[in-house]
Amino acid sequence: MxxxxxxxxxxxxxxxxxxxxxxxxxxxxxxxxxxxxxxxxxxxxxxxxxxxxxxxxxxxxxxxxxxxxxxxxxxxxxxxxxxxxxxxxxxxxxxAPSIRPVVPANDVIEIPLHGRIAAGVPIEALEGQSTLPVPAALLGSGEHYALEVSGDSMVEAGILDGDFALVKRTNSARDGEIVVALVRGEEATLKYLRREAGMVRLDPANAAYEPQIYGPDEVEVQGKLAGLLRRYH
Structure with missing residues (x-):
């Protein structure tokens, strides 16, 4: 009442x-x-x-x-x-008038934007001070950050050069998930994660690229893909 x-x-x-x-x-x-x-x-x-x-x-x-x-x-x-x-x-x-649930359009949060990440061969992951405004509906629970995608090795997964990858920060992921993988402590790449025969395989989503295979101590998962933002010019 x-x-x-x-x-x-x-x-x-x-x-x-x-x-x-x-x-x-x-x-x-x-x-x-x-x-x-x-x-x-x-x-x-x-x-x-x-x-x-x-x-x-x-x-x-x-x-x-x-x-x-x-x-x-x-x-x-x-x-x-x-x-x-x-x-x-x-x-x-x-x-009383009929009232329908409404999700407010101003539900936007700022997340850190950490440079560019390769969707082709690994490149150095940059730690920047910029932020990116993101609709909260694209994110779930947990801590998130954004990386600008560079390259075309994930185009068959709908991830294009210039997209912003929205990443949930985590150090674990299941096989088949798209992750941000830090390779040998200095280079980061966006790939499908696979584990086989005691090795870690980072698979592209582009037939023009070969999978990258590393020892388990050479790859550190730093997050998994939660969403994408794309700008049209």
């Missing part, structure tokens, strides 16, 4: 997400609900969150997600209760 203000705030957030994909600011919510301070907005947000109607996305500024609509289609109004002479009771109803 929602109070009138809780319902108004939920409706306002939902409307703004549908119109622009961006959550309203606390100042905008305060003005829309004619509240005297932002502390009132905080209390309403917390109440809606506790009841499971919205979710605050961690480490994102102004990022709220509407999870569900009210269980019933009416909310109580304090004004109607006062008209009945009972300050402690809530009477009267107002119709």
């Amino acid at each position: 929602l109070t009138r203000k809780q319902h108004e705030l939920l409706r306002f957030i939902q409307t703004r997400l549908e119109e622009s994909g961006i959550s309203p600011s606390f100042e905008e919510m305060k003005e829309a609900l004619d509240l005297k301070s932002k502390s009132g907005v905080h209390r309403l947000i917390s109440a809606l969150e506790e009841r499971g109607f919205i979710r605050r996305l961690p480490n994102r500024a102004r990022a709220l997600e509407v999870l569900r609509q009210p269980d019933d289609t009416s909310v109580k109004t304090p004004k109607a209760a006062a008209a009945n002479g009972n300050d402690n009771a809530l009477a009267g109803t107002v119709a």
